[in-house]
Amino acid sequence: MKSAPIPSSRPPDDVSGQSLESDEQKRLNKLWETPATLYGWLTTVDHKTLGIRYIITAFAFFAAGGIEALIMRMQLVKPDNHLVGPQAYNELFTMHGVTMMFLFIQPVLSGLSFYLTPLMIGARELAFPRLNSFSYYAFLFAGLLIYGSFLVSAAPNAGWFNYTPLASKQFNAGPNIDFYTIGLLFLGVATTAGAVNSVVSILKLRAPGMSLDRMPLFLWSSLTTSLAILMAMPALSASLIFLELERNWGFHFFDPNGGGSALLWQHLFWVFGHPWVYIVFLPATGMLSMIIPAFCRRPMIGHTIVALSTVMTGLIGFGVWVHHMFATGLPQLSIGFFAAASMTVSIPSAMTIAVWVVTLWYGRVVLTTPMLFALAFIAQFVIGGITGVMTAAVPFDWQATDTYFIVAHLHYVLAGGTLFGVMAALYYWFPKMSGRMLDEALGKWSFWLLFIGFNLTFFPMHISGLLGMPRRVYTYGAWENLALPNLLSTLGTFLQAVAILVLLVNILRSRKRGAVAGDNPWRAGTLEWMTTSPPPEYNFLNAPLVKSRYPLWTKDVESGPALSNDRLTASTSVLDAEFAGPVYLPEGSLWPVWVAVGLLVTCSALLARMNIVAVVGAVLTAFSVARWVRPGSAVEGNGDIARWGMVLLCVTEAALFAYFLAGYFYLGVVNSAWPPPGIEKPSLTLPLIMTLVLVSSSATLTVADWAIGRGRTMLYRIGVVSTVLLGSGFLTLQAIEYTGELKHGGPTMHAYLSMFYTITGFHGVHVFVGLLLISWALLQELRGYVTSERPAYARNVSVYWHFVDAVWLVILTVLYLTPRLYN
Secondary structure, eight states: OBOSOOOOBOOOHHHHSOSSOOHHHHHHHHHHSOOSSHHHHHHOOOHHHHHHHHHHHHHHHHHHHHHHHHHHHHHTSSTTOOSSOHHHHHHHHHHHHHIIIIIIIHHHHHHHHHHHHHHHHTOSSOSOHHHHHHHHHHHHHHHHHHHGGGGGTOOOOSTTTTOTTTTSTTTOOSTHHHHHHHHHHHHHHHHHHHHHHHHHHHHHSOOTTOOGGGSOHHHHHHHHHHHHHHHHHHHHHHHHHHHHHHHHHOOOSSOGGGTOOHHHHHHHHHHHHHHHHHHHHHHHHHHHHHHHHHHHTSOOTTHHHHHHHHHHHHHHGGGOGGGGOGGGOOOHHHHHHHHHHHHHTHHHHHHHHHHHHHHHHHSOOBOOHHHHHHHHHHHHHHHHHHHHHHHHSHHHHHHHTTBHHHHHHHIIIIIIIIIHHHHHHHHHHHHHHHSBOOOHHHHHHHHHHHHHHHHHHHHHHHHHHHTTOBTTOSOOOGGGSOHHHHHHHHHHHHHHHHHHHHHHHHHHHHHHHSOBOOSBTTOOOSGGGGSOSSOOTTSOSSOEEOOSSSHHHHTOOEEOSOOOSSSEEEEEOTTTOOEEEEEEOOOOOSHHHHHHHHHHHHHHHHHTTOHHHHHHHHHHHHHHHHHHSOTTTSSTTOHHHHHHHHHHHHHHHHHHHHHHHHHHHHHHHHSSSSSOTTSOOOOSHHHHHHHHHHHHHHHHHHHHHHHHHTTOHHHHHHHHHHHHHHHHHHHHHHHHHHHHHHTTOOTTSOHHHHHHHHHHHHHHHHHHHHHHHHHHHHHHHHTTSSOSSSOHHHHHHHHHHHHHHHHHHHHIIIIIIGGGGOO
16 A cells, blocks of 8 residues: 555646636636625525535534533533533533534535535536525524524423424423424425435536446435435424424324324434435445545446445435334334344445445555545444444344444444545545645544544443443433443543544645645546636536546546537436536526525524514515526526426425325324214315316416417416416315314314314415416516527426325325225
């Protein structure tokens, strides 16, 4: 193995087209650059700027979470300590978990992904630049909202998993849990927006020739995690909506006295929570799959195996949520099934590790700082994987559950895996971001401090857990023989803090005084190293034409389709990346920021129970969205791309309704009668009329779509107006139905009615939003923005409306027809 740094290498000028500053490049720089003003700073849509902001903000939250961890470890440094009381400790470990799981690990990986994805796929930007801006501000505001709980001495205090009934109003009457529920709902909007942006960018903006088989492995992990977010995040959103309605509006979802079940929270949360483990872990594996080949000086052995194992890990992760519920008294048959699934999920991860090891074995390894962190990642994750398989064995899990053994396992998988992966990525891609090299000596000091500190912190926790130390206790007795492992863990925590400080010093020092990196200091083979360091505003002069997985190594990358002197990038087909034409990418706008502000106002008002202010915030949000997406400004020229975004939005919304209905069925199973005695089954007459009205509205909108494509303006207007009238009629009939059903008991009477009103009510909200979108499309047609040559906006709105109608047919079947199969 070698330890000397790799000298800089620069691609040929005629490939990148960026070594010589031409007049066209100067024009493109001016066209793409962010104005050096406050307005430009606020409205920038540059994926590189926003990616770095994501990383910096995530590390700021990481510092806050680290301080919380230090205080907890100081409390546990010796038996019977009283540095903080039990209430403060509850808030500290809850906020530490929320911070690390939601405000650091996933956002820092998103920041790296948003920065690197366009460079790796040979694009000039992400598919939705303004959505990227919104997702950052929403993430920032949601994090500040959650941390604002400290200002009113009401930080969340029921753990990052927030189990009921501990989180219910009866046992937690203050606003602590409301900060958790509303803050994470807000954060979920940001996370979902980022996932949609990532999926569409990877599938539709890859460089010509970059087929799925040639796609870098980091993009496979980003694509898998983004799709997983779209399917998993709605499970968390559903549970948070249920809890907020129960806490503050008297609904019954988790209260057994009202027909609910506390285990419903655990099922919904862990349907989200276990995939989330892989959502925050898989991007780190993708980073390693880029770093290892670069420092082994050879392509990854088993590229396809790693890609398939990444996808399989994401898929299997959705089938093992009961892994976290073995001690809740579930039937033995189901426990056996999920135990087997929990062991199965280790197979694709083991395949990836095996491929890495083989690549290392046959490569010529260069031990730079990024490579050291990569090797440590493998070691830490193997330890976490072994303890994970141990807890998949039910008898062992029964003994270890809710002990510090589980804390150690969790941190080895998530903190050990992700943190070391992020550190490797920062040292590897910092030269590309800044144009400067990080200091190798300081880098190695940071590595060894972190490696020793991490293992000194968390390995003794295995012993603490096996000795019987419970999780989430704020102190322990001297007689429990837990003092030594807790002392070692506390010392290790401080070593980790020093390692992060060394990293910070290295970054600040190297930004100005570090060695000049050059375009490709590591002699890597993927497209992000084809541009200058840091990249120009527009990334690539022309779309690269890719012919292999490592085009810079094979030297067969060519200058692809020429893009005119405008804010354009190349769009390609999903499978084979065949050139499909240019795509317009809008410049910065203040409206996405206002959307985030509107959501912040709404969420803050809901926390303060100021419902009128919440409505004002919702109106501000809706108005800002309308201004943001108006045709001619942001979406024109993006018809196919916008269609993908709308479809993915419908997919994640469909998942939300699926989790609502899953909760309905679950409570139907745990209750002896569903609906319970005294509550009549819903009438069928009015819902069938409502169904006829809504299906008719889809028909009229289909006619409108046909008409706008053929320039038949009047027929389009008639179709849209008919759709609006029919949709309004549906909402009127729903209000009439509610009036009648309320005579039999409102949503606060029983869990059955809580589910009924929540599911149908949320569908009604979607109908109302659909009517606003359709009316806005009609207004844009009247203003001349929607025409037969530019019908994309109207047709994308139609996709949403047809989705809403399809959801109603499912609701009709489940809520109105299936109860007639009972009794």
